[in-house]
Structure formats: C-alpha cells, structure tokens
Amino acid sequence: GTTRHEEDIDALVVGAGFGGIYQVYSLLQLGLSVKAIDFASDVGGTWYWNRYPGAMSDTESYVYRFTWDKEDLQTSPWSHHYMRQPDVLAYLEHVVERHNLRKHMEFNTELLSAEWSEKEKVWNIDVSTGTRYKARYLVTALGLLSRQNYPDIPGMESFKGVKCHTAAWDSSIELKDKRVGVIGCGSTGVQVITEIAKTVQHLVCFQRHPQYSVPSGDGPVSPEYRRKVNAHYDEIVRQVKESAYGFGFKESERSFDSFTPKEREEIFETLWKQGNGFRFLSGGFCDVATNKAANETACEFIRKKIGQIVKDPEKARKLQPHDYYARRPLCDGGYYEQFNRENVSIVDLKETPITCITANGIKTSDGLEHQLDVMIFATGFDAIDGNYTRVHIRGKDGKTLKDHWKGGPTSFLGTNVAYFPNLFMITGPQGPFCNIPAAIEAHVEFITETIKKAEKLSTKANPAIVEPTEKAELEWNSLCEKAVEGSLFKETASWIFGSNVPGKPYALRFYFGGLKKFRAELRRVMDEGYPGYKPFVSS
Numbered sequence: 001g002t003t004r005h006e007e008d009i010d011a012l013v014v015g016a017g018f019g020g021i022y023q024v025y026s027l028l029q030l031g032l033s034v035k036a037i038d039f040a041s042d043v044g045g046t047w048y049w050n051r052y053p054g055a056m057s058d059t060e061s062y063v064y065r066f067t068w069d070k071e072d073l074q075t076s077p078w079s080h081h082y083m084r085q086p087d088v089l090a091y092l093e094h095v096v097e098r099h100n101l102r103k104h105m106e107f108n109t110e111l112l113s114a115e116w117s118e119k120e121k122v123w124n125i126d127v128s129t130g131t132r133y134k135a136r137y138l139v140t141a142l143g144l145l146s147r148q149n150y151p152d153i154p155g156m157e158s159f160k161g162v163k164c165h166t167a168a169w170d171s172s173i174e175l176k177d178k179r180v181g182v183i184g185c186g187s188t189g190v191q192v193i194t195e196i197a198k199t200v201q202h203l204v205c206f207q208r209h210p211q212y213s214v215p216s217g218d219g220p221v222s223p224e225y226r227r228k229v230n231a232h233y234d235e236i237v238r239q240v241k242e243s244a245y246g247f248g249f250k251e252s253e254r255s256f257d258s259f260t261p262k263e264r265e266e267i268f269e270t271l272w273k274q275g276n277g278f279r280f281l282s283g284g285f286c287d288v289a290t291n292k293a294a295n296e297t298a299c300e301f302i303r304k305k306i307g308q309i310v311k312d313p314e315k316a317r318k319l320q321p322h323d324y325y326a327r328r329p330l331c332d333g334g335y336y337e338q339f340n341r342e343n344v345s346i347v348d349l350k351e352t353p354i355t356c357i358t359a360n361g362i363k364t365s366d367g368l369e370h371q372l373d374v375m376i377f378a379t380g381f382d383a384i385d386g387n388y389t390r391v392h393i394r395g396k397d398g399k400t401l402k403d404h405w406k407g408g409p410t411s412f413l414g415t416n417v418a419y420f421p422n423l424f425m426i427t428g429p430q431g432p433f434c435n436i437p438a439a440i441e442a443h444v445e446f447i448t449e450t451i452k453k454a455e456k457l458s459t460k461a462n463p464a465i466v467e468p469t470e471k472a473e474l475e476w477n478s479l480c481e482k483a484v485e486g487s488l489f490k491e492t493a494s495w496i497f498g499s500n501v502p503g504k505p506y507a508l509r510f511y512f513g514g515l516k517k518f519r520a521e522l523r524r525v526m527d528e529g530y531p532g533y534k535p536f537v538s539s
C-alpha cells in the first residue's frame with residue numbers, strides 16, 4: 001500500500017450485473033457518490049460470463065427484468081418466452097445507457113481486499129487498478145453463481161484439445177464437426193447439450209446424477225400476447241411480489257392428496273405442456289417438494305416421459321433419475337430428444353466413473369478412452385459464499401468473512417452480517433430462493449431505504465453504522481431452518497446446500513419461506529425501526 005491512489009466515495013458497489021446496476025441507480029437517487037467496480041470488461045454479471053452455446057434464462061421474459069422502470073417495462077423488446085444470453089446482456093446494457101450509469105462504473109477492476117476501519121468508520125477497499133477506495137458503505141452484488149467449480153480429475157493438464165468451463169466461455173471455440181465431451185448435466189449442461197447436439201460430429205455426455213427436466217414451453221411471442229402482458233403489468237408485478245418463487249404464475253395452494261390419481265395425472269400433463277420447471281414443481285400442487293408420495297408421482301411422470309421420448313432403452317435408462325425431484329427445477333427446449341441422434345451418447349459415471357483425462361480425451365473405468373477435440377466443463381459453481389470467501393473481507397475485531405463463515409455462511413435477512421458494519425450483500429447467503437431479479441429488487445430496495453435512514457442520522461463526527469446483532473443472525477438462521485423443515489431439497493445433494501464442492505460445509509444457503517414472506521420480513525424490520533440491528537448511531 002502506500003503508493004495507492006486514494007479516492008473517497010460514499011458507497012462502493014462490487015459487481016455490475018442485475019444487482020449492481022439497480023443499486024448504483026438507487027444510491028445515485030439518494031444523492032450519494034457511488035462507484036461500481038467489476039472484474040469483467042463490461043456490464044452483465046452472470047450474463048457477461050455465461051456465453052456458452054444455448055445459455056438462456058429459464059424464467060419467462062416478462063418477469064426476467066427490472067420492474068422499477070415502468071416505461072421501460074412497457075417498451076423494452078422481447079421476442080420469445082425466454083431470453084437468450086445475448087438478449088439479457090443487451091437488455092442490461094440498455095438499462096445502463098438509459099439511466100446514464102456507465103460513468104459510475106469501472107470495468108476490468110478486481111476487488112482485492114476490503115477492510116473496515118473502526119477508527120475512520122470507512123471501508124478501505126483495494127482494487128486491482130491500484131486505487132484504494134475509502135467508502136462508508138460497501139455493497140456486494142457478487143451474484144449467486146460466479147466462482148467456477150472445476151472437478152479434480154487426474155490428468156486435467158495433459159489434454160491436448162480445447163477445454164473450457166461454460167462460465168468462462170471463449171466464443172472463438174469451434175464446435176462444428178468436432179468431437180465434444182460435456183461433463184455435467186445441471187441447468188447449464190442441459191442447455192449446452194440441447195444446443196450443440198445438432199452441429200457437433202460426436203457428443204459424449206458425462207453424467208453423474210441425471211436430473212429431472214421438463215419442457216420450457218419456449219416459442220416466439222405474438223404481438224397480442226405482448227399487448228396483454230403490457231395491459232396487466234401492474235397486476236403481474238404485484239403477483240410476483242406476493243408469490244413464493246416470483247416466476248409470474250400462481251402457485252398451487254392445493255395438496256396432492258386432495259386430487260384423485262386421474263386428476264393428478266391430468267395436472268402433470270397440463271403442466272408438462274405449459275412448460276417451465278418452477279411451474280411444474282409448484283403450479284399443480286403445493287407439496288411436491290415436501291410430500292414424498294407427491295414427489296415420487298412427479299418423478300414417475302417425468303421418468304415415463306423420458307422413456308417415451310428416448311428411443312434407445314439403454315440411453316433412456318441412463319437418463320432416468322431415481323432420487324427426489326428436489327434440486328433446482330430444470331426445463332429445456334428438447335433435451336431428451338437430442339439423445340435420439342446417433343451422434344449423441346451418454347456415459348453414466350456411476351456405472352463407469354472417469355479414471356483420468358488423457359492427451360486425447362477422457363478415460364472411464366471400463367477401459368474406454370473417449371476421444372475428444374473439445375471438453376466442456378458444465379460443472380457448476382462454488383455457489384454463494386464461494387464468491388465472497390475468495391476475497392479478503394475483514395470487519396471488526398480482525399474478523400474475516402471466511403472465519404465468520406467457517407461452519408457455513410450466515411447473515412441477517414440475506415443482507416447484513418454481524419461484525420461487518422455497513423456491509424450490504426445483494427442476494428447474500430440465506431436470501432430467498434426465487435426468481436433472481438425479483439430477489440435482487442427486494443434486497444436493493446431494502447438496502448437503499450436502510451442507507452437513506454442511516455444518512456439521515458449521520459453527522460460528520462458521528463456517522464451511522466448499520467450492523468446486525470449476532471443474536472439476530474442466529475435467529476434468522478433458525479428461521480431459515482424452520483422454513484426448509486420437511487423439504488426434500490434438504491435431503492438432495494446440490495449446490496443449494498453446498499454439497500457439489502468437495503470439502504464445502506453443508507449449510508442452509510437460502511431462505512425457503514418464499515419471496516412474499518421474505519419481503520414482509522424486510523418491511524417489518526424497516527417499519528419497526530430495525531429490530532435486530534444495533535442502534536445506527538452511538539449516543
């Protein structure tokens with residue numbers, strides 16, 4: 001440090017995706033001096049990095065956007081029920097231009113460390129360009145999924161072909177007529193496989209756990225459809241905020257047991273035809289994620305569909321999952337259909353695990369060497385806290401976030417952390433499990449109102465400090481535990497609980513009480529004068 005150029009600002013926002021963009025906009029409205037930094041060379045966050053073929057949103061377009069700019073909501077174009085990565089990126093760039101936010105953003109700028117100074121009551125934030133920001137408020141908009149997860153397979157470095165993680169996709173990679181291997185079949189793997197199957201010479205899908213996926217129901221949007229959405233946007237936005245998942249459809253309040261077997265079958269069939277993973281999970285019955293019989297019926301239904309779609313019984317068998325339908329629900333634009341192509345094969349890694357990567361491809365335990373030109377890692381992320389613990393963030397008493405989260409990440413309201421004054425996380429650990437832009441809006445609006453209140457109470461000599469109590473953090477953790485009680489999600493290994501990364505503590509990384517209740521909690525805290533926080537100013 002001593003050579004660093006220092007810059008005083010009110011607030012530093014880390015990240016320029018959905019969260020960072022709205023946060024910069026909102027803090028500027030308060031009249032604060034704000035800067036956002038991003039490691040990427042432009043805006044977009046998740047949508048900047050994930051440029052792999054087939055990358056798209058699986059929330060429907062009309063609710064995969066900001067709702068605070070009403071005019072833009074009416075006029076911003078979307079041509080299909082789901083937006084592809086270039087469309088989402090173009091939308092975010094458009095919002096940044098429209099509101100003149102770019103001049104408050106620094107790209108190619110990595111956060112190196114952030115340390116709270118108890119003496120100065122500021123965050124000292126060092127970034128890769130050599131600047132030290134001194135900011136009273138530090139807002140992290142790091143997203144949920146940014147730190148890539150690579151499997152630890154012997155021989156990784158010996159592969160002579162091209163290898164790439166989907167979240168670091170290099171657009172110059174040629175796939176046409178190539179022999180391609182895809183490792184992983186989560187949301188990402190399913191999208192990549194569906195997209196590239198038709199163009200590659202040969203595609204080998206390396207699958208450890210098959211997943212349940214339903215049709216997305218994608219297709220072009222007619223002008224009438226768009227007009228109807230526009231005419232009802234206020235209601236739509238209200239409904240999203242009052243739903244559990246925020247996906248723009250009404251979740252069922254009826255239990256599985258209240259229907260006859262014939263009715264259940266018809267409901268699943270209707271949901272299958274309508275499309276969307278979250279709708280399939282929650283649009284027909286309120287208890288597919290909690291009632292084992294309901295869950296098994298959903299599983300059986302999807303297995304039957306896979307069996308009907310996939311002609312080769314051996315491939316179908318490998319693609320049919322047998323665990324709970326309780327990971328993040330997936331949907332696709334014809335995933336299972338791709339396995340009817342002769343050039344697409346599937347390797348079940350539970351039957352024949354990967355033994356090593358060689359110069360020419362991937363070797364499995366049956367002695368086969370799968371010859372590949374390109375190896376695609378659709379192996380997911382060190383999700384949520386993984387984005388935070390890779391940087392040095394130090395709060396009070398020398399505590400780092402890494403120390404604080406040793407046993408698993410905790411927070412108050414998914415936003416604040418005890419010992420980390422004036423640190424605000426957008427979609428931090430134990431925030432709501434729902435449509436992400438909707439979760440982001442809830443968080444940003446809470447953070448903005450809280451900072452506004454802190455600003456009112458601040459004087460130069462005695463600046464306001466926003467810090468939750470340890471007790472509040474523990475109570476929020478208990479509330480999160482209560483909200484997930486009885487859920488089969490808890491019993492199913494996935495990134496949602498950290499079980500996808502070896503050595504990562506199994507922990508509750510989401511609030512499963514739904515967006516509506518989450519928003520109500522935030523509202524209550526604001527209305528009741530911030531119970532769970534220390535007084536903003538010391539007397």
Ligand code: NA7
Nearest residue numbers: 151184185186187188189208209328378379380381495500
């Ligand atoms: P996911 O959902 O974490 O999926 C990662 C996939 O990679 C999954 O199929 C994993 O199998 C597989 N994987 C991970 N490590 C290995 C190793 N070592 N060997 C073989 N296979 C492996 O990540 P996505 O990027 O697809 O999706 C993340 C989120 O992005 C998604 O939920 C949406 O919210 C958007 P496993 O199931 O662990 O056996």
